[in-house]
Amino acid sequence: MARLDLLHHALLWTLMCLFFLGSASEGINTTAGQDVTLTCRAPNNNNIIVVEWSRADLESEYVILYRDGHFVPDHQHPSFKNRVDLQDRQMKDGDVSLILENVTIDDNGTYECRIFTRGANCRKGAHLKTDPISIISLRVVDPPDKKIITAESGQKVTLTCRAPNNNIIVVKWSRADLEPEYVLLYRDDLFVPDNQHPSFKNRVDLQDRQMKDGDVSLILKNVTINDTGTYECGVLMREIRSWKPISIIHLHVDPPGQRGGVIRRRHGLLAGLIFLLSLLAFLICRRHKKHNQESQSTSS
Structure with a gap:
């Protein structure tokens, strides 16, 4: 023993x-x-x-x-x-x-x-x-390059983000000024509503919930000027086991009608310029034609 x-x-x-x-x-x-x-x-x-x-x-x-x-x-x-x-x-x-x-x-x-x-x-x-x-x-x-997107109120916007592969455990979209609340959290094929900022409820989704080829892009519906900010996409991957930010996007949302108004003003200026150029060409042609007629009368 x-x-x-x-x-x-x-x-x-x-x-x-x-x-x-x-x-x-x-x-x-x-x-x-x-x-x-x-x-x-x-x-x-x-x-x-x-x-x-x-x-x-x-x-x-x-x-x-x-x-x-x-x-x-x-x-x-x-x-x-x-x-x-x-x-x-x-x-x-x-x-x-x-x-x-x-x-x-x-x-x-x-x-x-x-x-x-x-x-x-x-x-x-x-x-x-x-x-x-x-x-x-x-x-x-080094952190990923920052992208800039401009949209008009009421539009649907896609914020692109792609991981190296689809061995993804968790996807998190956040905005620094909302800390600690986030835009979207997707874990184990389910959305996690806890601590999500109220303004994003029922307005966000993943472009591909199967995350094929690592696609974890965010769809943000019916944007408003309050959605203006810097968004960060991060993933937790099986082989890394630490958060990996892979996309930083600054979204700027114009007030309703502002972007369309700017475009309409640009179109109006362009139409006015075309009209002036056409009038100038008409006057030049008319003057040139009159000059030719006077030259012919003098020679006869």
Whole structure:
């Protein structure tokens, strides 16, 4: 029986060692200006003394160091000051994920998560700094170009947006000035009405609810001047697991009749110009004809 207990404990310690020595590697793609969560989870939070996030190209400087319930600012790379935090400082269930705010292209790189533990390690009674338990490659690209659309009140407008593929979990159309309410949220083939701005209820739809070829364009019906603003299209994709803004469109809506009035005025000016040119041509031809007749009379 004692041998079975020893074997059981040995197997348990071996599995824990293998967990620490193993690492999970993943990749995240996002755009500049977004907040990103780099996930990392230890077996539990009872034995964690220190959490360290690092990036290989920063050498001795680190992204974040958290020790005994406090952040340690010494040797932190300047570019991460006031931009990083742990998702849960209590590290419940071993969650030591990193939040990186307002990312830029300078944040591109491979991030490693390590922890120091007390007691629960391969050598009883010693503190252990693990090999990386999470390795994440972060790729940040510049935000998409902004498009401008002009419409007249009462029209139906399509705001185009296309994802790289149709492996889409959630589609979200938002407008910055409506924060935190949104224009449209589509999840698991259903529209989610919670927190949708009241002015868009029953006026918005996706151009293709099957999202073929990644088409997540928005249809906005019966637009008004209150719909003027900057719209952002974002998707959550299975392979990325973070919000990816892929289209930014500024919509300008003219008051009723204004756009048509401008067009009618332009048409009136063009008609007037054509009339004046025709009259001028008639007068020139008439004068030229009269001149020819006088020349013939003189020669006879």
